[in-house]
Amino acid sequence: MNALKKLFGGNTRQFGMIFALVALIVFFQIFTDGRTLTPGNVINLFNGNSYILILAIGMVLVIIAGHIDLSVGSVAAFVGVFVALAMRDWGLPWWAGVLFGLLLGAVIGAWQGFWVAYVGIPAFIVTLAGMLLFRGFNQFVGKSNTIPVSKDFQFLGSGYLPEIGPNTGFNNLTLLLGILAAAFVVIMSLRARATNKALGADVPELWVEVTKLVLICGAILYATYLFATGRPGTSFPIPGLILAVLVLIYGFIADKTVLGRHVYAVGGNRHAAELSGVQSKKVNFMVMMNMSVLAGLAGMIFVGRSTASGPFDGVGWELDAIAAVFIGGAAVTGGVGTVIGSIVGGLVMAVLNNGLQLLGVGADLTQIIKGLVLLAAVAFDVYNKSQGKRSITGLLLKNFQRNNNELKPDEATSTKEVISREA
Amino acid sequence: MTTLDTQGEPILLEMRSITKEFPGVKALSNVSLRVMAGEIHAICGENGAGKSTLMKVLSGVYPYGSYTGDIVYQAETQQFKDIRASEAAGIVIIHQELALIPELSIMENIFLGNEPTKWGVIDWAEARKRSLELLARVGLRDDPDTPIKEIGVGKQQLVEIAKALNKSVKLLILDEPTAALNESDSQHLLDLILGLKGRGITSIIISHKLNEIEQIADEITIIRDGKSIETLNVKRDGVDEDRIIKGMVGRTLESRFPDHEPKIGEVFFEVKDWTVGHPQIQDRLICKGSNFFVRRGEIVGFAGLMGAGRTELARSVFGHSYGRFIKGQIYKDGKPIQIRSVRAAIDAGLGYVTEDRKSLGLNLLDDIKTTTVAANLRAISNYSVVDDRKEFSVAEEYRKSLRTKTPSVEEGVAKLSGGNQQKVVLAKWMFTDPDLLILDEPTRGIDVGAKYEIYGIIQRLANQGKGVIVISSELPELLGLSDRIYTIFEGAITGVLNKNEASQESLMKLMTSSRKAA
Numbered sequence: 001m002n003a004l005k006k007l008f009g010g011n012t013r014q015f016g017m018i019f020a021l022v023a024l025i026v027f028f029q030i031f032t033d034g035r036t037l038t039p040g041n042v043i044n045l046f047n048g049n050s051y052i053l054i055l056a057i058g059m060v061l062v063i064i065a066g067h068i069d070l071s072v073g074s075v076a077a078f079v080g081v082f083v084a085l086a087m088r089d090w091g092l093p094w095w096a097g098v099l100f101g102l103l104l105g106a107v108i109g110a111w112q113g114f115w116v117a118y119v120g121i122p123a124f125i126v127t128l129a130g131m132l133l134f135r136g137f138n139q140f141v142g143k144s145n146t147i148p149v150s151k152d153f154q155f156l157g158s159g160y161l162p163e164i165g166p167n168t169g170f171n172n173l174t175l176l177l178g179i180l181a182a183a184f185v186v187i188m189s190l191r192a193r194a195t196n197k198a199l200g201a202d203v204p205e206l207w208v209e210v211t212k213l214v215l216i217c218g219a220i221l222y223a224t225y226l227f228a229t230g231r232p233g234t235s236f237p238i239p240g241l242i243l244a245v246l247v248l249i250y251g252f253i254a255d256k257t258v259l260g261r262h263v264y265a266v267g268g269n270r271h272a273a274e275l276s277g278v279q280s281k282k283v284n285f286m287v288m289m290n291m292s293v294l295a296g297l298a299g300m301i302f303v304g305r306s307t308a309s310g311p312f313d314g315v316g317w318e319l320d321a322i323a324a325v326f327i328g329g330a331a332v333t334g335g336v337g338t339v340i341g342s343i344v345g346g347l348v349m350a351v352l353n354n355g356l357q358l359l360g361v362g363a364d365l366t367q368i369i370k371g372l373v374l375l376a377a378v379a380f381d382v383y384n385k386s387q388g389k390r391s392i393t394g395l396l397l398k399n400f401q402r403n404n405n406e407l408k409p410d411e412a413t414s415t416k417e418v419i420s421r422e423a
Numbered sequence: 424m425t426t427l428d429t430q431g432e433p434i435l436l437e438m439r440s441i442t443k444e445f446p447g448v449k450a451l452s453n454v455s456l457r458v459m460a461g462e463i464h465a466i467c468g469e470n471g472a473g474k475s476t477l478m479k480v481l482s483g484v485y486p487y488g489s490y491t492g493d494i495v496y497q498a499e500t501q502q503f504k505d506i507r508a509s510e511a512a513g514i515v516i517i518h519q520e521l522a523l524i525p526e527l528s529i530m531e532n533i534f535l536g537n538e539p540t541k542w543g544v545i546d547w548a549e550a551r552k553r554s555l556e557l558l559a560r561v562g563l564r565d566d567p568d569t570p571i572k573e574i575g576v577g578k579q580q581l582v583e584i585a586k587a588l589n590k591s592v593k594l595l596i597l598d599e600p601t602a603a604l605n606e607s608d609s610q611h612l613l614d615l616i617l618g619l620k621g622r623g624i625t626s627i628i629i630s631h632k633l634n635e636i637e638q639i640a641d642e643i644t645i646i647r648d649g650k651s652i653e654t655l656n657v658k659r660d661g662v663d664e665d666r667i668i669k670g671m672v673g674r675t676l677e678s679r680f681p682d683h684e685p686k687i688g689e690v691f692f693e694v695k696d697w698t699v700g701h702p703q704i705q706d707r708l709i710c711k712g713s714n715f716f717v718r719r720g721e722i723v724g725f726a727g728l729m730g731a732g733r734t735e736l737a738r739s740v741f742g743h744s745y746g747r748f749i750k751g752q753i754y755k756d757g758k759p760i761q762i763r764s765v766r767a768a769i770d771a772g773l774g775y776v777t778e779d780r781k782s783l784g785l786n787l788l789d790d791i792k793t794t795t796v797a798a799n800l801r802a803i804s805n806y807s808v809v810d811d812r813k814e815f816s817v818a819e820e821y822r823k824s825l826r827t828k829t830p831s832v833e834e835g836v837a838k839l840s841g842g843n844q845q846k847v848v849l850a851k852w853m854f855t856d857p858d859l860l861i862l863d864e865p866t867r868g869i870d871v872g873a874k875y876e877i878y879g880i881i882q883r884l885a886n887q888g889k890g891v892i893v894i895s896s897e898l899p900e901l902l903g904l905s906d907r908i909y910t911i912f913e914g915a916i917t918g919v920l921n922k923n924e925a926s927q928e929s930l931m932k933l934m935t936s937s938r939k940a941a
Contacts, residue, residue: 195812198812199815199816201815201833256809256811257804257807257808258800258801258804258808258809260809261793261797261800264786264788264793265789268786268787268788268789269782269786269787272783275741275744275765275784276797277742277764277768277769277798279764335788414702415745416702416743416744417703417745418783
């Protein structure tokens with residue numbers, strides 16, 4: 001018990017959330033008689049949820065900055081239908097279609113970012129309007145029809161890594177990718193450890209670090225095995241690949257770049273950030289715009305997967321993405337959250353969905369259970385915080401603990417108008 | 424019923440060997456407090472000494488059972504399980520952060536949670552009648568229908584007291600009641616507390632303003648490091664400020680200011696004809712053609728009553744970060760420069776430490792490390808990628824040189840005491856390497872020991888050839904620290920005095936008159 005605590009508590013406590021995910025997987029693996037961890041099911045799970053996870057990446061940044069985006073489902077649908085039309089009617093090749101879709105997402109994002117950042121309308125309202133607007137545009141432009149897309153474009157949503165090299169009984173590229181990923185994790189952890197040690201910061205004991213790495217690499221290699229031994233023609237899915245790249249990029253941006261710091265700063269205390277020279281309007285504009293670009297990408301992947309764009313694509317996605325972010329430990333008041341946490345949060349929901357489906361639980365009951373899980377995860381988090389203990393969902397965050405009498409900047413006031421809360 | 428002490432005085436409240444532990448910390452250990460009926464009893468101690476915790480124990484915020492020791496109130500041992508229970512017994516606490524609702528009216532706030540009803544419907548006529556009586560008692564002549572947000576902090580404090588009176592208070596606890604008030608509002612409040620004493624209401628007052636305590640308190644209990652050190656009788660023991668400070672810090676402070684030999688150079692920063700409009704009100708000016716300059720190595724004080732426009736002036740100079748800029752020119756090293764944003768101000772070598780640490784100065788979610796580098800991320804990043812090593816070593820360097828008390832720079836700033844938070848904010852601005860650092864109330868809410876250290880840091884900055892502007896409401900602080908002091912009244916600079924010609928009286932005169940000094 002103590003050893004477990006050491007492994008999952010202390011400096012490695014961020015693994016608490018992942019622990020919950022693993023527990024869930026094990027639970028379903030047992031109760032579905034091993035149908036959860038089969039190559040086919042895992043590939044399906046990734047294919048069917050990658051677009052929600054991509055949305056969660058953008059959403060967590062929006063939520064850290066203290067906003068929300070309700071329009072992502074509609075934006076995804078609108079971009080999807082417009083791109084499908086552009087390729088069919090204007091004869092754009094698939095790659096030009098993708099570029100066009102990303103650009104369209106950027107334009108929509110600029111529109112919403114303008115209202116949020118420069119006019120100062122709460123994002124809730126702007127994106128609620130956007131939700132209606134772009135759903136309407138989707139049905140107007142597509143005339144509420146389904147519009148098929150070409151095989152090339154479908155690769156984006158339902159493609160797999162190709163078979164190359166000698167016949168090893170595995171998909172070689174998947175294998176290579178898995179090994180690279182494991183090596184990457186090991187190298188990064190050891191480097192971070194060396195850096196911390198050199199700086200004189202606390203580092204966990206060596207056996208903890210090693211056990212941790214063994215577990216992570218084990219998980220990565222097991223997943224690799226599953227992906228690499230699927231039904232012929234399947235392997236690691238392209239949407240999963242896109243997702244992995246995005247997680248790396250956005251995780252890096254949020255954690256290591258000046259821009260990322262600014263997003264946390266604006267969400268944590270906008271006035272303090274502005275008085276430290278952060279251009280909060282620009283930051284807000286960027287996160288809103290980025291969200292719509294990712295929504296556009298998610299929309300295109302979905303269209304690729306379902307081979308055609310339809311009038312009801314993306315309905316309810318915003319809620320799935322927001323749920324993933326909050327299960328992943330973000331705070332409603334902003335300033336708190338991580339990309340990887342949101343992905344784990346999204347996976348918890350995805351595994352739950354999938355497992356319940358395998359168990360033959362109906363859609364009605366599945367929704368009830370998902371709702372309760374969301375509430376329970378956040379309630380548990382709130383309870384833990386009020387008890388002054390480390391929070392489980394917040395475990396993925398550094399060690400931000402909110403204190404009770406903290407003051408939040410007021411969304412409606414401009415820094416130029418506030419002197420101090422006493423005035 | 425009340426018990427009597429050895430001299431035959433009636434005792435209202437006795438807290439006996441109160442011990443309160445939080446996980447890992449003993450906030451109070453064996454604290455005793457005895458309050459006589461009808462007196463004003465002050466509790467003094469440095470920040471974090473345990474004053475507020477003791478009051479929370481008394482008022483039931485920490486319920487019976489979560490502490491050990493006895494509370495004997497009106498000759499009975501009490502077991503308050505929540506605030507309602509203590510209020511029912513006549514103990515009302517008024518917190519430092521006022522608990523009024525800005526959108527509701529004075530009357531609605533007074534009766535909040537305690538509404539007079541008739542057949543279950545609020546009886547507004549009765550409420551109005553009673554609120555007029557209560558307001559008269561606290562000396563407030565405003566219409567009870569005025570929304571709270573439209574009256575000043577001083578009046579809000581009075582509304583809080585009216586609210587307490589409505590609960591037929593016997594023991595009133597005031598936590599830093601004058602912290603946010605200007606001189607005249609403070610005086611009014613202190614008079615009111617004395618008046619309540621005349622009507623038999625006992626008060627416990629927690630304050631950092633020792634002169635006020637000296638003025639109104641009958642007895643003073645000093646708490647240090649969670650222990651009750653001593654109880655002084657103001658009249659009998661001939662207590663003065665130095666005596667209280669001695670009890671609070673456990674030693675006599677030789678001087679409240681470190682020794683400093685100023686090395687003043689030439690003028691390098693000058694502001695001319697600075698005129699700024701109020702952010703919301705069209706025709707109102709908050710800075711009226713102000714002129715001032717700062718020399719290298721000089722500590723310049725800005726004196727003015729609260730609301731005179733000191734902060735407004737500083738903030739508008741700091742990248743137009745407050746108000747509507749109308750006209751004015753800044754010169755640095757003799758050359759006119761344009762500073763229209765905070766970013767530009769920082770680039771031009773300006774730094775501004777706000778008076779309101781929690782809501783304007785810090786992101787309370789951040790750790791020390793992140794805060795230290797927040798205003799100068801450029802210096803620790805390559806191609807806008809933050810270098811974690813540099814960040815850590817910079818933060819560590821400032822932790823050592825400013826002697827910030829923390830287990831590690833990865834600790835959250837929300838967990839630090841006021842003095843240590845201020846050191847982190849200072850570190851943040853020192854790391855931007857400013858030529859001119861503007862410090863707005865740099866020692867507000869900071870205990871005596873930490874103040875001394877902050878003064879030392881300010882003097883060190885000046886010795887490095889930087890200009891420092893200190894805005895403060897505490898005149899002794901300005902007099903002790905500054906080489907030159909500007910006075911501000913209603914948005915205009917009314918005078919400037921050198922260290923040797925300034926005194927509290929001469930400053931106060933300039934701070935309260937619209938005539939320009941010759």
